[in-house]
Amino acid sequence: xxxxxxxxxxxxxxxxxxxxxxxxxxxxxxxxxxxxxxxxxxxxxxxxxxxxxxxxxxxxxxxxxxxxxxxxxxxxxxxxxxxxxxxxxxxxxxxxxxxxxxxxxxxxxxxxxxxxxxxxxxxxxxxxxxxxxxxxxxxxxxxxxxxxxxxxxxxxxxxxxxxxxxxxxxxxxxxxxxxxxxxxxxxxxxxxxxxxxxxxxxxxxxxxxxxxxxxxxxxxxxxxxxxxxxxxxxxxxxxxxxxxxxxxxxxxxxxxxxxxxxxxxxxxxxxxxxxxxxxxxxxxxxxxxxxxxxxxxxxxxxxxxxxxxxxxxxxxxxxxxxxxxxxxxxxxxxxxxxxxxxxxxxxxxxxxxxxxxxxxxxxxxxxxxxxxxxxxxx
Amino acid sequence: xxxxxxxxxxxxxxxxxxxxxxxxxxxxxxxxxxxxxxxxxxxxxxxxxxxxxxxxxxxxxxxxxxxxxxxxxxxxxxxxxxxxxxxxxxxxxxxxxxxxxxxxxxxxxxxxxxxxxxxxxxxxxxxxxxxxxxxxxxxxxxxxxxxxxxxxxxxxxxxxxxxxxxxxxxxxxxxxxxxxxxxxxxxxxxxxxxxxxxxxxxxxxxxxxxxxxxxxxxxxxxxxxxxxxxxxxxxxxxxxxxxxxxxxxxxxxxxxxxxxxxxxxxxxxxxxxxxxxxxxxxxxxxxxxxxxxxxxxxxxxxxxxxxxxxxxxxxxxxxxxxxxxxxxxxxxxxxxxxxxxxxxxxxxxxxxxxxxxxxxxxxxxxxxxxxxxxxxxxxxxxxxx
Numbered sequence: 001x002x003x004x005x006x007x008x009x010x011x012x013x014x015x016x017x018x019x020x021x022x023x024x025x026x027x028x029x030x031x032x033x034x035x036x037x038x039x040x041x042x043x044x045x046x047x048x049x050x051x052x053x054x055x056x057x058x059x060x061x062x063x064x065x066x067x068x069x070x071x072x073x074x075x076x077x078x079x080x081x082x083x084x085x086x087x088x089x090x091x092x093x094x095x096x097x098x099x100x101x102x103x104x105x106x107x108x109x110x111x112x113x114x115x116x117x118x119x120x121x122x123x124x125x126x127x128x129x130x131x132x133x134x135x136x137x138x139x140x141x142x143x144x145x146x147x148x149x150x151x152x153x154x155x156x157x158x159x160x161x162x163x164x165x166x167x168x169x170x171x172x173x174x175x176x177x178x179x180x181x182x183x184x185x186x187x188x189x190x191x192x193x194x195x196x197x198x199x200x201x202x203x204x205x206x207x208x209x210x211x212x213x214x215x216x217x218x219x220x221x222x223x224x225x226x227x228x229x230x231x232x233x234x235x236x237x238x239x240x241x242x243x244x245x246x247x248x249x250x251x252x253x254x255x256x257x258x259x260x261x262x263x264x265x266x267x268x269x270x271x272x273x274x275x276x277x278x279x280x281x282x283x284x285x286x287x288x289x290x291x292x293x294x295x296x297x298x299x300x301x302x303x304x305x306x307x308x309x310x311x312x313x314x315x316x317x318x319x320x321x322x323x324x325x326x327x328x329x330x331x332x333x334x335x336x337x338x339x340x341x342x343x344x345x346x347x348x349x350x351x352x353x354x355x356x357x358x359x360x361x362x363x364x365x366x367x368x369x370x371x372x373x374x375x376x377x378x
Numbered sequence: 379x380x381x382x383x384x385x386x387x388x389x390x391x392x393x394x395x396x397x398x399x400x401x402x403x404x405x406x407x408x409x410x411x412x413x414x415x416x417x418x419x420x421x422x423x424x425x426x427x428x429x430x431x432x433x434x435x436x437x438x439x440x441x442x443x444x445x446x447x448x449x450x451x452x453x454x455x456x457x458x459x460x461x462x463x464x465x466x467x468x469x470x471x472x473x474x475x476x477x478x479x480x481x482x483x484x485x486x487x488x489x490x491x492x493x494x495x496x497x498x499x500x501x502x503x504x505x506x507x508x509x510x511x512x513x514x515x516x517x518x519x520x521x522x523x524x525x526x527x528x529x530x531x532x533x534x535x536x537x538x539x540x541x542x543x544x545x546x547x548x549x550x551x552x553x554x555x556x557x558x559x560x561x562x563x564x565x566x567x568x569x570x571x572x573x574x575x576x577x578x579x580x581x582x583x584x585x586x587x588x589x590x591x592x593x594x595x596x597x598x599x600x601x602x603x604x605x606x607x608x609x610x611x612x613x614x615x616x617x618x619x620x621x622x623x624x625x626x627x628x629x630x631x632x633x634x635x636x637x638x639x640x641x642x643x644x645x646x647x648x649x650x651x652x653x654x655x656x657x658x659x660x661x662x663x664x665x666x667x668x669x670x671x672x673x674x675x676x677x678x679x680x681x682x683x684x685x686x687x688x689x690x691x692x693x694x695x696x697x698x699x700x701x702x703x704x705x706x707x708x709x710x711x712x713x714x715x716x717x718x719x720x721x722x723x724x725x726x727x728x729x730x731x732x733x734x735x736x737x738x739x740x741x742x743x744x745x746x747x748x749x750x751x752x753x754x755x756x757x758x759x760x761x762x763x
Contacts, residue, residue: 125713127714154713155713155717198717199717200716200717200721201708201716201717201721201724201725202716208713208717268504269506269507269508269511270507270508270511271508274507279738279741279742280738323709327705327724331701331705331728331731334577334728334732335731335732335736335737335738338506338507338732338736339501339506339530339531339732339733340506341732342576342577342578342728342729342732343574343575343576343577344575344576344577345575349576349577352577352725352728353577353721353725356705356708356716356721356724357716359709360705360708360709360712360715360716361712361713361716364712365653365654365657365709365710365712366650366651366653366654369653370651370653
């Protein structure tokens with residue numbers, strides 16, 4: 001794989017792998033069990049400079065780009081995809097501020113986001129069919145002091161743990177998707193509260209909850225980009241989410257296939273290790289191949305981002321590939337481990353629950369097809 | 379639509395109603411705690427549904443195979459975990475149906491007719507797919523057998539009154555040295571070991587059974603010594619379609635939940651786009667195909683015709699389908715699916731590809747039959763081998 005990575009990217013990936021082995025392997029099962037936000041681990045992520053990987057050096061970031069980000073995400077996910085989820089959702093907020101923020105906004109937020117003093121969250125979804133263009137459950141109206149936000153955002157990751165959120169709101173319900181704006185909202189803003197934590201199938205430890213805005217008043221300076229840039233911000237930021245979640249998927253799948261391969265060498269049935277059976281070898285080979293192809297696709301999209309090239313179509317292709325094949329990485333590796341593999345004392349059930357969260361969410365199910373087809377037909 | 383008799387349709391409707399009242403409202407709670415649901419046995423007692431496979435002369439409902447499949451589909455729709463409780467209990471009595479004497483049937487079926495449940499004990503840590511590789515032994519001493527060893531992943535084990543246990547009476551003979559026994563709960567030396575916590579079907583009870591010098595009457599031997607593997611294989615032929623039924627119920631539930639969700643999400647006249655519409659159409663096509671394969675297999679069995687290959691095929695097809703459709707359901711519903719009971723369907727579906735013989739073992743059996751020259755198969759007759 002190294003031909004696809006620079007020496008720096010490879011070193012960053014290795015350091016993430018070593019970090020994950022030392023700090024995440026010992027806590028991953030417990031984190032899955034308790035679902036408690038791992039504040040101490042997040043501090044350590046900051047100490048490793050993982051929270052500001054692609055943030056420009058003038059704001060205290062590592063300025064190592066998006067390939068480095070997905071390398072770190074994949075390597076953390078091989079041990080704990082939940083911890084990687086915290087990093088990914090933090091990164092979405094940092095990305096939006098770096099990409100669309102003005103000088104003052106970048107100066108105000110990026111150094112703390114990169115250093116880890118501030119954790120970010122990205123609040124785009126609503127209890128409706130289509131992110132950003134749904135029922136417009138959060139309305140922003142002009143106010144003497146700037147803007148007033150009223151309503152609810154749904155399924156916000158890092159909810160309650162984040163110090164600052166990038167929030168999508170509708171400035172004109174009649175205009176729908178065109179009137180979306182993004183705002184930078186501190187968690188401490190008066191009137192902002194966090195709903196009860198949702199019970200998720202997996203990725204436990206990365207909190208998910210509604211954000212409830214009860215006339216939250218924010219200054220004009222909280223508007224990110226222009227008043228109608230919300231849809232673009234949503235689309236691009238969710239494309240980064242697709243790429244980063246693909247890296248989570250590849251990491252989970254890699255961990256699973258390695259575990260299942262090792263298991264198959266020790267599990268004896270019919271007088272021989274099941275690893276010698278071609279049926280088992282096929283399950284492992286298909287999983288490894290899908291993992292590899294996902295990794296190529298997601299690195300390609302991340303490289304396009306590093307090069308400042310359009311990446312939405314490539315991100316959608318990775319998302320589509322994994323919507324079809326991502327969950328199968330665990331469906332087939334659990335199959336290798338059979339009845340043992342289905343028991344929660346083994347690690348793969350956690351990975352099975354996690355991978356559903358990294359492959360199946362975060363966009364309408366037909367989003368990738370629409371994006372790819374629109375580009376082809378343009 | 380399918381061709382069911384008026385009586386079968388009535389039984390189906392009764393079970394759909396039972397599931398709506400006694401299973402669906404409680405499924406999430408028991409999935410969460412991972413506890414067994416003893417209340418269910420009380421709720422089902424009056425209907426005698428746990429005795430659905432037992433012949434009339436023994437006090438059971440005497441449902442034919444197709445009717446049993448329809449019942450299990452309805453239960454699988456409500457909760458695959460609770461449906462597993464029912465399916466596993468039927469599985470245990472299938473062994474007695476295959477090889478039991480009149481006296482053995484009376485002894486085994488009695489508790490079931492009273493609303494109690496049973497367990498089938500074949501699997502051991504060393505004997506999963508390699509089912510004949512168990513280490514448990516039964517040594518004949520006078521008019522008793524003395525049973526030693528253990529069984530694992532035994533469904534209902536902690537709550538069953540009666541068990542069919544497979545053990546070696548002649549270890550030197552390997553698979554041909556396996557025999558089947560009826561063992562009653564509470565027999566001295568017979569204890570329950572660890573309870574297994576699983577990815578899905580969490581409301582079904584899965585335990586280890588431990589046997590230490592357990593004395594069982596020689597009269598509890600099913601069939602003859604050495605016939606255990608033959609009995610087990612015939613039992614599994616009968617039981618595998620139950621997994622197809624559960625998988626079918628799970629898949630239908632997933633589709634229904636998708637439709638319900640999409641209808642809530644889209645304004646009155648709007649529809650999801652063709653990409654999603656066609657996914658729903660594909661789900662529907664597969665579910666109907668699976669249902670017909672299952673019903674066909676059951677018709678063969680009810681007609682006394684060979685159905686072993688169809689039994690393996692319906693189990694494999696339906697369970698792979700259930701895994702695929704439940705995964706797609708989570709995807710269609712996105713984070714809503716991930717944070718609600720939809721995710722349970724996906725976790726539950728995974729075991730369908732594993733238990734009652736993994737789909738790899740089914741494919742082994744099917745591909746052998748495909749590659750082999752045609753040879754006559756033996757029909758399973760009720761009440762004997």
